[in-house]
Amino acid sequence: MTGGAETIAASFERQRGWCEQMGSALYAQLLAFARDDIEEGGAVAAVVDAFPGDPVKAALPLRLMGGLHRLVLMGVAPNLARHYPSVGGMPEVDTMRADLLGTVHEHRGYLRDSLSVAPQTNEVGRAAALLLALGTAASQFKGGIRLLEIGAAAGLNLHLDRYRYEFGSWSWGSASSPVRIEAEWRGDPPSITEKLRIEGRRGCDVAPIDARDESSRLRVLSFVWADQVERFGRTEAALELAAREPVDIDRADAADWLATQLDLSHSGTMTVIQQSVMWQYVPEETQRRIERTIERAGGAASANAPLARSWFDVPKVEAWNHGGPEIALTMWPGGERRTLGWGQAHGAWIESIS
Numbered sequence: 001m002t003g004g005a006e007t008i009a010a011s012f013e014r015q016r017g018w019c020e021q022m023g024s025a026l027y028a029q030l031l032a033f034a035r036d037d038i039e040e041g042g043a044v045a046a047v048v049d050a051f052p053g054d055p056v057k058a059a060l061p062l063r064l065m066g067g068l069h070r071l072v073l074m075g076v077a078p079n080l081a082r083h084y085p086s087v088g089g090m091p092e093v094d095t096m097r098a099d100l101l102g103t104v105h106e107h108r109g110y111l112r113d114s115l116s117v118a119p120q121t122n123e124v125g126r127a128a129a130l131l132l133a134l135g136t137a138a139s140q141f142k143g144g145i146r147l148l149e150i151g152a153a154a155g156l157n158l159h160l161d162r163y164r165y166e167f168g169s170w171s172w173g174s175a176s177s178p179v180r181i182e183a184e185w186r187g188d189p190p191s192i193t194e195k196l197r198i199e200g201r202r203g204c205d206v207a208p209i210d211a212r213d214e215s216s217r218l219r220v221l222s223f224v225w226a227d228q229v230e231r232f233g234r235t236e237a238a239l240e241l242a243a244r245e246p247v248d249i250d251r252a253d254a255a256d257w258l259a260t261q262l263d264l265s266h267s268g269t270m271t272v273i274q275q276s277v278m279w280q281y282v283p284e285e286t287q288r289r290i291e292r293t294i295e296r297a298g299g300a301a302s303a304n305a306p307l308a309r310s311w312f313d314v315p316k317v318e319a320w321n322h323g324g325p326e327i328a329l330t331m332w333p334g335g336e337r338r339t340l341g342w343g344q345a346h347g348a349w350i351e352s353i354s
């Protein structure tokens, strides 16, 4: 075994542990088989050995898992598909190793190419946290809303008012929505107006995903862990909804894009900038430019044309102690920032504070 293979095997072991901790028994098992095979110089080793980047930083194991999931979703890997709940399968440990290695060997060319595709998801469960912030902002303004999102991926969370939310203690949204988000709600239910008047939606991303394009949809779905069927189902439903109701997601860096979007001259419209789990990917200098652009626009906001920033992202305070990103809302005029609560990173629970 080469030094490179040792590092690669270690990255698979590390990812196996994370998948186990984060509730994907299937991926933990597949990654364990893959790790052993890499150590033995087998079929998986032949695919991943020449990977040029840092296997941990580049999330090499997830690149391979994404490629495998795409083969399953395309219907060309029936033996492996038998273990994948996303296509109706049921994991069977006794036959999984042989099915994995057989698939990897048969599709080695495709899988080698798929290692160049960086994992990218668009987590619809986060809409529950963004709804809390947007709903709180909307309760303070009677007019329409122009919703902007930075780091929007496929823009699925720009459709947050078109989803149905079931929180146990309260629910919100059309009962006939094809996208249902079930989450645990901790704390008092907020008072969110029955209908949010969203009059415009637009997003940006450095690598936007077009929900109308089949291969892009396949790519997003392939990075949802295949045994997390609820997440898979709602991502699929949200992609279909987004394909029917297209929203522009501009290919742009968030700082450059925001500088062109914050025209607050429309009286009767509140501009809301939302973001979820993207801050950690943005260089500090860009973060500072984003902050400055928003502050400057906030200075021009008025009671008739206010500005709001809806945030479900890495915390400014030590909110990881709360088990997930912070939900915060800043509103201009004034620029007062309020922590509204915290949420699990995929939106499994929301804790609101009054």
Ligand SMILES: C[S@@+](CC[C@H](N)C(=O)[O-])C[C@H]1O[C@@H](n2cnc3c(N)ncnc32)[C@H](O)[C@@H]1O
Pocket: 120, 121, 122, 123, 124, 126, 150, 151, 152, 153, 204, 205, 206, 207, 208, 252, 253, 254, 255, 275, 276, 277, 278, 281, 282, 283, 286
């Ligand atoms: C973890 S994903 C989150 C996507 C989406 N906000 C969600 O919560 O599902 C982070 C996204 O931020 C985008 N991104 C990273 N840096 C960016 C930047 N400087 N400007 C705009 N988008 C960026 C990535 O391409 C990716 O789609």
